[in-house]
Amino acid sequence: MIDGERFLEHPIRWGMVGGGRGSQIGYIHRSSALRDQNFELVAGAFDIDPERGRDFGIKCNVDPARCYPDYKTMFAEEAKRPDGIQAVSIATPNFTHYEIAKAALEAGLHVYCEKPMCFWTKDAEELERLAKEKNRVMFVSYGYCGHQMIEQARRMVENGDLGKIRIVNMQFAHGAHNVAVEKKSASTAWRVNPKKAGPAYVLGDVGTHMVYLQEAILPHMNIKRLMCSKQTFVEGRPLEDNAMTIMEYDNGAIGYIWSSCVNAGSEFGARFRIVGEKASIAWDVEHPNQLHYEVQGKPQCTMQRAASYLYDTAKRDDRIGGGHPEGLFESWSNLYTKFAHAIDKCEKGEPIDFWYPDVHAGVLGVKWVDKCVESANHDSKWVEF
Missing domain, CATH: 3.30.360.10 (Dihydrodipicolinate Reductase; domain 2)
Structure with a gap:
């Protein structure tokens, strides 16, 4: 049974692209990632409108200096910090997934990406190749599994x-x-x-x-x-x-x-x-x-x-034990816990010995x-x- 205790020595420093005010799935990403204390939301490019995104990030307790106008700026600026993000979730419309995921992997980040990962098989295979080359975990958001x-x-x-x-x-x-x-x-x-x-x-x-x-x-x-x-x-x-x-x-x-x-x-x-x-x-x-x-x-x-x-x-x-109804938030929380476990094993050079919706999925x-x-x-x- 999951007790919600953090199993990592330090929470994973985590950022988001998209998922801001009005997003259909932004809140469930944040709620699920933060529930078991294995992630800490420290940065974000939450909205295509920079000011609206900054206002949203501040109200989610993100440092105003780390509420960025776009993902390229976030990846570049966070890479300069000793406490920069280690992982990012992509919660944007489908047509943006490929370019953001590719940029994140090239920046050395672990990636949790909304599905579909991209439009074309050749691009999906390119992301799979890049994830393996960079030795990064890439998770695809199939939330029901x-x-x-x-x-x-x-x-x-x-x-x-x-x-x-x-x-x-x-x-x-x-x-x-x-x-x-x-x-x-x-x-x-x-x-x-x-x-x-x-x-x-x-x-x-x-x-x-x-x-x-x-x-x-x-x-x-x-x-x-x-x-x-x-x-x-x-x-x-x-x-x-x-x-x-x-x-x-x-x-x-x-x-x-x-x-x-x-x-x-x-x-x-x-x-x-x-x-x-x-x-x-x-x-x-x-x-x-x-x-x-x-x-x-x-x-x-x-x-x-x-x-x-x-x-x-x-x-x-x-x-929560038998008899109580569980739902989608619990499913997503289980997946983000697996994401954290996978990142931890990857960083330690240990084999990932459990299933999850990976880049090949x-x-x-x-x-x-x-x-x-x-x-x-x-x-x-x-x-x-």
Whole structure:
């Protein structure tokens, strides 16, 4: 169980790019990173408007002298300080991720980057090469994989509780953009703009979350090929708002991911069902404390977070004991704790002996979007992965 005690001798000096006032995800980054006392927010380039960013940083208790007008200035000035930042989180729109992440790695910083890591596979592979060359930890913000029951699912598959995996059925299909909300919402407008969101909307925005959950739970399975059909239902929207992807894996299993923002009436709609030869498991992001475990021929079982029967690695992610509901803040906090552990091991020259959404996971997500778009743009043909 996590007690919130700092395990590092000194907190990691941490900065942020973006995530300022009005950001959808800035607060959860700060809350999660600071919760276990392993990070200290000492600098930031929080906003495209320097004065607004400075005002925001001051109100987050950051030294005014370390509230910078842009990330380039922050990286240059912090490098001059003996107490400069060691790590940075990138919480900006998609089209900026690559250049900021590259600059951060070149500055010798550990990086926590919002997804998608960038637009194109070649750029993602360049970031992976650079992270290895600089020996820096690069973390990709797949925020749902920090839930306890994802670890439990991974261990159940690893232990053979399900038998050989046959079917992977996943969806992230909400209804929040079933009309042209981008006409009134700036935070949605950039997501449907190809210049700022890249070659896809829902495939990159929500589909890649499920791609990483699949990788986290089923690390022994690799996608061989896929086919994708994508649609734009809202008139005038330049990118897809719905997509269906079918995947074949190297162990003979089949997988499906439904990515959508036009699933009218759905509040969130992120869930999966993994079917093995002996049993199945199912999980829903809106009910993250339960993992359904269904063995053929036996009564259906709902496993509860923090219960004594869970695998030990799942119980270690517990923060408040059984019965109390945990949610997204706990998941993200677990991920930032892993980020701190990974940085600590990296700095000590020790191998990182646990899983987390690393730079290679970021490459996988970008490549998956590339291949889905390629398939959909060629009459939904099968493409090799």
